[in-house]
Amino acid sequence: MASILHFGTDGWRARLDGDFTDENVIRIADAAGAYWARQSAGAIVYVGYDTRQDAERYACLAGRVLAGYGLVVKVCDRYVPTPALCWTVGCDARAVGGLMVTGSHNPNDYQGIKLRVADGGIGTDEFYDEIERSIEADPVDLRGSIERVDYLTPYFDHLYSLVDTQAIADAGLKIVYDPLYGSASSYFANLARAMGIDAIEIHGEEDAEADSTHPEPVEPWVDDCERMVVSTGAAAGLVNDGDGDRVGAVDEHGRFVSPQKIIALLLGHLCINRNMSGRVVLTSSSSTLTRRMAEKLGCKLTIKPVGFGHIYSEIRKGDVLLGGEEAGGIGVPAYMPERDGLFMNLLLCELMAVTGKTLGELVDDLEEQYGRYYYMRRDLRVDAGVVEMLRMVLPGLNPPVVAGRVPVAVSHRDGLRLGFADDSWLLLRPSGTEPMVRIYAEAPSIELRDELLDAGSDIARGAFS
Structure with a gap:
């Protein structure tokens, strides 16, 4: 009996020794292909894949299924970060869309599929609901031919053009x-060297x-970077997750710089050094630092539920300067309506270059002010x-207490x-895909x-009665 496939906040994932099988890849590609063919017959769909086991084979398999619907399918000729x-x-x-075979930030015994809509964005809940409803237990046996193309080089050429390379070169950073063995391996380091x-x-x-490393840019997985x-x-140390759409960092003292602080630093950089403006969209788990900074900079603040899909829905409405989530996904819509951890790395380098400060000094300034x-x-x-x-x-x-x-x-x-008088806060969220409560x-x-975390754990276990 075919398993039920459900898309979470950013795609579908499963264990490589479990539900991530040829059959289920075909089922998802079949549903996506039928959807996209209805939207725009004969349109182009781009397909990418990460560095994990058999990722290229799965991408080509999905591509041939998509092509069976008359779509022009272009599969990258090498592993790519999702932002590319x-x-x-x-x-x-x-x-009309894109399909990415990637385990993203999940453990290396998992693999997954992310879908993207025509503007390159994550898409809406309605889009994924439609895909889920269309997944058949026995998909049609349609196959077509695929093209292997290089779309990585144009992507990096564009990234190079987005920042002040002269200031970066002069700074001698x-x-x-x-990259945590992920799909930005070798690519970003070479781009940085070119600058x-x-x-x-x-x-x-x-x-x-590699198999024992969890490709998520948070502690303890950044410990090696801290020491180096x-x-x-x-x-500074710059860290991306397994598919390059999330970012974490380490300052010159080996201290982890959380995505919450990175969001605040980049907001200040965009407003002060780049003279940009617009709304700031954050999730309910966002930091007090960023909220205070947005207020001081005169940026209208919009708070949405956790998940970049909610931020994307706000981006579609327009006038968004920056959208960020606590997991390290940060998007600047003037560039594209999606997260790009590699671009965020470059913005941090540009920030250090134009201010002449290390990452730790920038964080210290941030905390002194906010x-x-x-x-x-x-x-x-x-x-x-x-x-x-x-x-x-x-x-x-x-x-009450x-x-x-x-x-x-x-x-x-x-x-x-729950918010408190000193701007501390506690948030409890039951997971939508796992038997877990996030606190x-x-x-x-x-x-x-830690007292608040313990109290939240008690609430989750039922001690509030």
Whole structure:
């Protein structure tokens, strides 16, 4: 019996030794091909793939299924970051969408498929609902021919043109780059070197450690980058996830710089150094730092539920300067309506170059001006029944005291978010795809943050009754 395939916040994923099979790849490609052929018969669809096991074979298989619907299918001739696929789709008026075979930030025993719409963006919930409804247990046996093309080179040529390469070259920057064995391996480091940056790449070639590395740009997976930055005297370490659409960083002291702080730094750079303006779209798990900065810079702030799809829906409305999520996905719509971790790396390099400051100095300036806050997310695994119960209970839950503190703001827009007088906050969100509750907290001290996380865990386990 065919398994039920469900798209999460950014595509479908499954274990390579489980549901990620030829059959299920065919089923998804069949549904997407039928949808796109109805939208625009004979249109172009771009296909890409990452560095994981058999990714190229799966991409070519999906491409032949798409081509069976009369679509012109162009599969990249080598592994590519997801942003390269998104940019290519968005730049080609003949393109109707894109399909990316990637495990993204998930463990290396997983693989997945991401779909992109005609502007290169993630698409709306309605788009994925339609694809899911169209997935057949026994898809039609249609196959066509595919083209192998290089769309990676034009993408990197464009990235090169987006930043002040002269300022970057003059700054004499030294960075450590960690692609976590993902699909930006070798590519970004070579681009940085072409700009005059002394770039040291780690985890860029397949080795025995690759399968045990979790390609997510957060601690502890950035520990090697932290050590390398300190030992080489680099100004910063830049980290991307497995498919290059998320970003993390390390300062010159080996301290992890969270995506929350990166969003704030880049917002300031765009407004102050690039003289750009517009709305800022953040998710409910966004940092107090960025909210304060947006207010001071005069940027209208829009808060949406967690997931870049919600940010994309706001981008489609227009007048968005920057959209960011706590997981490290950051988009600048003036460039394209999607996340691009490689472009964010370049903006950080440009920021360091034009200010003459290291990443740590920039973070220190940020915190001196807007306050120091400590953020953390805790993923609490619980029974599926607990997740369902929380979905029903949280919309009506208003705890009078949490961790000995009285909430001054309560929101049920995306789970349960509690705000406190010192701008610390706690957020609980039941996962939509796993038996898990995600608990987020930010506070002026590590001790208070951890108290809030513990209180959130108690709530998730039912101690609020």
